Amino acid sequence: MNHNDQPQVYHLDKQDKVEVDINVMPQAEQENILAPPAAQGFSLESLGWDERWSEAWTTWKDALPEAVARRFGNSLVPGRVAFAHKHLYRVMGEGGESLAEPSGQARAAMLEPSDWPCVGDWVAIAPRPDEGRATIVGVLPRRSLFARKVAGDRRDAQVVAANADVALLVTSMTQDFEPRRLERYAALAYDSGATPVIVLTKADQVADPAELATFTAEAMSAVPGCEVYPVSAHTGEGMSALQALLAPGITCVLVGSSGVGKSTLANALTGTASMETQATREDGKGRHTTTHRELILLPNGALLLDTPGMREVGVVTLGGNDGHGLSHAFEDIERLAASCRFQDCTHQHEPGCAILQAIIDGELDASRHRSYLKLQREYAYMKRSEDEKARQQHQQANKQRTKAYNAMLRDRRRHKPK
Ligand SMILES: Nc1nc2c(ncn2[C@@H]2O[C@H](COP(=O)(O)OP(=O)(O)OP(=O)(O)O)[C@@H](O)[C@H]2O)c(=O)[nH]1
Numbered sequence: 139m140n141h142n143d144q145p146q147v148y149h150l151d152k153q154d155k156v157e158v159d160i161n162v163m164p165q166a167e168q169e170n171i172l173a174p175p176a177a178q179g180f181s182l183e184s185l186g187w188d189e190r191w192s193e194a195w196t197t198w199k200d201a202l203p204e205a206v207a208r209r210f211g212n213s214l215v216p217g218r219v220a221f222a223h224k225h226l227y228r229v230m231g232e233g234g235e236s237l238a239e240p241s242g243q244a245r246a247a248m249l250e251p252s253d254w255p256c257v258g259d260w261v262a263i264a265p266r267p268d269e270g271r272a273t274i275v276g277v278l279p280r281r282s283l284f285a286r287k288v289a290g291d292r293r294d295a296q297v298v299a300a301n302a303d304v305a306l307l308v309t310s311m312t313q314d315f316e317p318r319r320l321e322r323y324a325a326l327a328y329d330s331g332a333t334p335v336i337v338l339t340k341a342d343q344v345a346d347p348a349e350l351a352t353f354t355a356e357a358m359s360a361v362p363g364c365e366v367y368p369v370s371a372h373t374g375e376g377m378s379a380l381q382a383l384l385a386p387g388i389t390c391v392l393v394g395s396s397g398v399g400k401s402t403l404a405n406a407l408t409g410t411a412s413m414e415t416q417a418t419r420e421d422g423k424g425r426h427t428t429t430h431r432e433l434i435l436l437p438n439g440a441l442l443l444d445t446p447g448m449r450e451v452g453v454v455t456l457g458g459n460d461g462h463g464l465s466h467a468f469e470d471i472e473r474l475a476a477s478c479r480f481q482d483c484t485h486q487h488e489p490g491c492a493i494l495q496a497i498i499d500g501e502l503d504a505s506r507h508r509s510y511l512k513l514q515r516e517y518a519y520m521k522r523s524e525d526e527k528a529r530q531q532h533q534q535a536n537k538q539r540t541k542a543y544n545a546m547l548r549d550r551r552r553h554k555p556k
């Protein structure tokens with residue numbers, strides 16, 4: 139790659155200096171972010187736009203501060219983030235695809251890491267046609283959000299996928315079949331705001347239809363009310379039913395542990411051609427540059443959000459740690475708990491407890507109950523960590539205020555009229 143082609147810093151205008159240093163990116167990401175954007179436009183509907191987004195857009199625009207409206211108002215168009223690197227984004231929209239960075243004003247308003255755009259977000263962009271780039275002026279309020287814990291002790295989360303409508307909880311019908319893991323993923327999906335749907339993979343490995351029915355029934359009782367789709371990406375069995383669920387404009391994500399067949403399923407959903415486009419390098423060395431998008435338009439009109447972050451274990455959701463998703467995923471247990479005659483029951487050893495009785499009667503699986511208690515403890519731990527973080531931030535802010543106040547007092551004393 140020609141060194142002169144690598145802009146180190148972009149300038150929006152004199153005030154809005156954007157610090158995106160392409161040179162510090164890994165080579166593959168550099169090539170990806172600099173790969174020529176698609177010239178053809180995308181209809182907003184094909185990217186998942188609907189009436190609700192249209193309303194959200196109007197509301198968002200009406201609330202713009204006057205100065206921002208004056209500066210960008212007429213040029214603003216919606217676009218959807220297909221790839222993110224640091225603070226540089228590939229955004230798809232009616233005008234095609236463009237590289238975009240947030241304006242200085244927009245960045246000033248992004249106080250938390252989760253305020254920054256991420257893949258799947260709908261953003262308002264002001265195109266800069268002469269540069270072939272665009273300025274991100276704001277992010278539309280999200281319908282759903284998946285985030286991931288950042289390595290180390292920090293409790294901050296990194297946003298990995300926004301605005302998924304459906305979370306496909308993937309597990310295989312082999313020895314890895316684990317209903318307890320489905321419960322965890324379902325709680326996570328409910329917290330994110332997406333609707334969970336269970337996909338049981340490798341149906342070709344299950345010879346006996348009765349066995350297949352058992353897997354399906356177990357999955358259904360792990361997440362009551364959740365739809366279950368047994369499929370085989372190898373034989374195509376069950377795939378058309380799953381594809382019918384993924385209607386045009388619906389955005390889905392894949393959640394599941396390693397080896398259950400997520401990549402194989404993603405490939406089956408995308409077909410091979412739409413995943414990547416290849417171009418031969420100009421210098422004739424014949425190396426391939428891959429344009430990689432993490433928002434993939436599926437042949438049947440649905441969209442797949444496929445980001446590396448989604449593939450990591452330990453995905454968390456933001457703002458959902460109030461246990462809402464947990465209650466949703468364990469509705470049956472919560473209902474039993476509500477009918478328990480002891481108000482402060484721990485449902486662990488009290489004789490006459492409704493939950494323990496349901497276990498004795500064989501109505502509730504003991505391991506499902508254990509899993510519920512374990513997740514409850516995890517949620518409580520997360521909540522405490524977040525509260526602690528908020529407390530520290532509050533203390534820090536107080537310290538700064540006191541410092542500023544003292545400085546002001548000193549200043550006054552110095553300038554006191556004698
Ligand atoms: N028999 C059979 N094997 C499958 C099917 N789908 C996936 N596999 C196999 O299962 C293994 C794991 O599949 P992957 O798609 O790589 O699984 P993954 O969930 O993406 O795993 P990670 O990339 O580690 O997260 C591979 O050997 C696949 O060939 C299927 O429908 N039938």
Ligand SMILES: [Zn+2]
Binds near residue numbers: 475479484486
């Ligand atoms: Zn009880």
